[in-house]
Amino acid sequence: MGFKIAVIGDLETITGFNLAGVQFAHVHTDKEKTLSRLEEFLSNEEIGLILITHRVAEEISPEFRRKIQEKGLLPLVLKIPDRSGYVPESDELQELVRKTVGVEIKLKTEAQ
Known part of the structure; x- marks a missing residue:
């Protein structure tokens, strides 16, 4: 049995x-409602990955951070850009890679 994916975000992303x-x-x-649904996803043993858009994660913080810190190893929770491509100045995943590997990863955007 493989794990399933859950997504939380705006209508276009979810569609x-x-x-x-x-x-x-x-x-x-x-x-x-979003925090309640996140709690359901976190406790569902079928789900191995939860994707949540950066904007939604920011809107439901600090409760979001608290729920993520309380969970175990699974499901893995990753923040993703929404339909507009929004990523905050400080991306936690990039920061984690920089601290762990010692290398900063720069993503090329269309504007570059």
């Missing part, structure tokens, strides 16, 4: 993932 076959998805419209 794209649904079209790709993701079964567990939540469109963020309300902070409390």
Whole structure:
């Protein structure tokens, strides 16, 4: 049995993932509903990866950070850009790679 993916984000992001076959998805419209759904995803043993857009993660912080710190190794939670490509100045994944490997990874954007 393989793990499944869950996604939390805006309507367009969720629609794209649904079209790709993701079964567990939540469109963020309300902070409390999103936190409740995140809790469901975190406790679902079928889910191995939760993707959440940066904007939604920022909107539901600090509760988001607290829930992520309380969880075990799985499911893995990753923040992703939304349909507009929004990524904050300080991306946690890039910072983790920099601290672990000692190398900063720069992503090439269309503007470069």
